[in-house]
Amino acid sequence: MKSAANDWTEELSALQGLLDETELTPLIKWGIPVYCHEGQHVVGLAGFKNFVCLWFYQGVFLSDPDRVLLNAQEGKTKALRQWRFTESSEINPEQIRSYVAEAISHAKEGKKLAPVPAGEIIVPEILEKAFQSSQEFQSAFDQLTPGKQREYIEYLNQAKRDATKQSRLEKITPMILEGKGLNDKYK
Template sequence: MQNSKKWTEELEILAIIISKHPLEKTIKWGAEVFTYNGRNVVSYGGFKHHFTLWFYNGVFLKDKYQVLINAQEGKTKSLRQWRFTSKGEINETKISAYIKEAIEIEKKGLKIQPEKFKPLPIPGLLLNELKKNKVLKAGFEMLTPGKQKEYIMYINDAKLEQTKLKRLEKIKPMIEEGKGLNDKYK
């Protein structure tokens, strides 16, 4: 998780650079996020071995200095990180150029369209419970396809049958209440 204390001075410098731009500071997911017209533009944070700026729609940045990376290849579609390992790597001119370009991207409304996913087959254990329990079935059918997928993957990811059964018991009340598996984190 974040290790901001190690990079206190460096993160303060990034915050000052960001504050020079027409962005609104808000707190999301426990971190400062800077927005333009309500859309996430940039944030920063410290980690064990580096500190970073991330651009929420960084995929559209030209990346003139070839500094951006996709921190979770295969998972993250839009977000790009600029990692630093020392204060000396911070270049206000370059960072400001990226922030200005990121704001222009938001003004244009560019964004990656979510991929349409194919529904996953419902695991046998869950399918059997849905057949036996009308309230559970109704709750599951009311969930969005994405929330249904979260539950299906949660059960499928367990390797042992015993774990699958425990997970099924855990999620039944959540499904009946119409809650998604990860709603508490959103």
């Protein structure tokens, strides 16, 4: 495995070259290469600290005969699947072409796992109290998109201890006042 000091230039270049051979349209989305078929995202690639990866936006439908695909966030991620590489020697062009061809086929067929509407979420008591304490805070929260509001509420609801909830509220308060989402830095 490469150290964090290394970059993934060689691996990213090899993967991008393989994707450029396809009929997919390359775009830059969220600062990274994303390959699309008729506007539908099919596959993207990026380097991270410990690996470089391809991700298939509708990877849940891929047959994955070589068992290389991962669900990076079990219980959260529904359709997306990642294929991680830690060395350039792991990049097998024929194997990758096969997976990408299957993903393109699924895109042409219109296979898509539709998002399930989220159920009603419960605003935690600590957040309700913060709203009562500061009209500015409540107003800033109300101006966030519903998705950003949900991220913050879920973040607070996932904490078990009151002390953790309090520290999380202290962390997110300036972000909310600035109109930022919890996960904006990753988008």
